[in-house]
Amino acid sequence: MTEHFDVSAVRTEFPVTKRMFYLDSAHQTPLAGSIRSALNDFYAEGHESAGPKPVWLRRVEQTRAQVATLINASPSEIAFTKNTSEGLNIAANAVPLKAGDNVLLIEGDHPNNAYAWLNLKRKGVEVRFIPLTTEVATAETFAPHIDSRTRVISLSHVTFHAGHRHDVASIGRLCQQQGIYLIVDAMQSIGVIPVDVQRMGISLLAAGCHKGLLVPQGLGILYVKEGLDELQPAYLAMASMAKPPADYIAQPDDLTPRKDAGRFELGNMNLPNLHALSASIDLISKLGVENIEEHVLELGDRLIEHVDAQAIRLVGPRTRGNRSHIYVLDLPATEWTEYLAQNQVRVSPERDGIRISFAMFNTIDEVDQVAEIIRRRGAQTKEARAVE
Numbered sequence: 516m517t518e519h520f521d522v523s524a525v526r527t528e529f530p531v532t533k534r535m536f537y538l539d540s541a542h543q544t545p546l547a548g549s550i551r552s553a554l555n556d557f558y559a560e561g562h563e564s565a566g567p568k569p570v571w572l573r574r575v576e577q578t579r580a581q582v583a584t585l586i587n588a589s590p591s592e593i594a595f596t597k598n599t600s601e602g603l604n605i606a607a608n609a610v611p612l613k614a615g616d617n618v619l620l621i622e623g624d625h626p627n628n629a630y631a632w633l634n635l636k637r638k639g640v641e642v643r644f645i646p647l648t649t650e651v652a653t654a655e656t657f658a659p660h661i662d663s664r665t666r667v668i669s670l671s672h673v674t675f676h677a678g679h680r681h682d683v684a685s686i687g688r689l690c691q692q693q694g695i696y697l698i699v700d701a702m703q704s705i706g707v708i709p710v711d712v713q714r715m716g717i718s719l720l721a722a723g724c725h726k727g728l729l730v731p732q733g734l735g736i737l738y739v740k741e742g743l744d745e746l747q748p749a750y751l752a753m754a755s756m757a758k759p760p761a762d763y764i765a766q767p768d769d770l771t772p773r774k775d776a777g778r779f780e781l782g783n784m785n786l787p788n789l790h791a792l793s794a795s796i797d798l799i800s801k802l803g804v805e806n807i808e809e810h811v812l813e814l815g816d817r818l819i820e821h822v823d824a825q826a827i828r829l830v831g832p833r834t835r836g837n838r839s840h841i842y843v844l845d846l847p848a849t850e851w852t853e854y855l856a857q858n859q860v861r862v863s864p865e866r867d868g869i870r871i872s873f874a875m876f877n878t879i880d881e882v883d884q885v886a887e888i889i890r891r892r893g894a895q896t897k898e899a900r901a902v903e
């Protein structure tokens with residue numbers, strides 16, 4: 516395996532790697548040392564002086580610029596939110612939809628994406644769940660389901676439940692041809708798999724920061740493509756106004772929101788996490804997202820060799836370009852999660868098996884050792900279990 520960056524140096528950032536095989540970054544990433552230091556510095560400033568708020572706010576703008584660079588957007592296209600769900604709900608309420616319009620989703624995608632759109636049923640908007648019949652979704656998955664009232668396609672870039680990496684760029688081209696908004700949930704991919712909002716033709720993108728972006732829960736990002744001025748915020752606060760009143764007295768005759776993505780921001784922000792996010796993007800950019808992607812794919816290549824040798828079925832895609840850092844093995848989830856935990860292996864139970872997810876700090880040696888722990892117990896496929 517080629518080293519795409521100094522993995523042992525990265526591991527010193529994550530002391531958890533000394534205590535266990537941490538293969539659960541699709542659930543939550545452990546806190547890196549440098550990110551914890553950024554939080555500590557922020558808390559020290561707050562503790563000593565209640566904070567230099569103008570300095571903190573300048574740093575928020577720096578962080579906004581870092582996020583923009585990470586996804587090939589401009590800073591004016593980035594808003595900060597609380598999490599993915601908030602971003603998706605902002606999107607669902609901003610797109611001008613009328614009764615009879617329809618929205619296309621992939622069957623079985625994350626429920627937070629589905630609920631944001633299903634909530635529009637009370638306005639007469641139809642939500643169509645499209646079955647996934649190919650390894651990942653492409654333009655062809657959606658094309659036959661589009662009609663004159665289709666306004667939105669919304670899907671995860673990488674799925675949490677089996678690690679499909681949908682072909683968002685081809686779906687983006689289709690949406691551009693048909694005048695459809697493309698909304699993407701990048702919660703699982705951001706920070707691990709390259710995301711380029713321009714190349715992918717994305718209208719709005721929502722993500723939380725507590726997985727690939729390595730920040731504790733409670734901060735999200737929302738990308739809103741420039742020029743989509745018809746997308747208007749469902750909520751207003753001073754932060755969202757084009758001309759916030761200097762005397763702090765609301766102006767009932769001027770309700771014009773900002774033109775940039777900041778029109779979707781409300782009130783004070785999660786300042787500690789914004790400081791953490793800046794440190795996290797520094798760490799990720801130093802390694803390079805393309806290198807992190809290549810690293811997790813190589814761990815996946817090795818894991819697939821092992822599961823094939825043990826005749827364990829991989830639930831998600833096998834093709835390299837359709838994969839990510841998430842691998843679900845068809846093993847009974849509860850008993851195997853427990854067994855692995857007893858052997859200091861942290862994974863998540865998932866709807867179709869156990870979910871192994873990689874991050875920048877995992878190694879080939881860990882994959883080999885975990886495969887050996889699995890082999891010791893002896894896996895049985897679902898078919899073999901059914902025969903018994």
Ligand SMILES: Cc1ncc(COP(=O)(O)O)c(C=O)c1O
Nearest residue numbers: 598599600625627671675702723
């Ligand atoms: C694809 C995807 N979307 C959304 C979420 C979570 O949404 P939120 O950030 O609102 O908690 C997760 C997992 O936590 C996820 O895997």
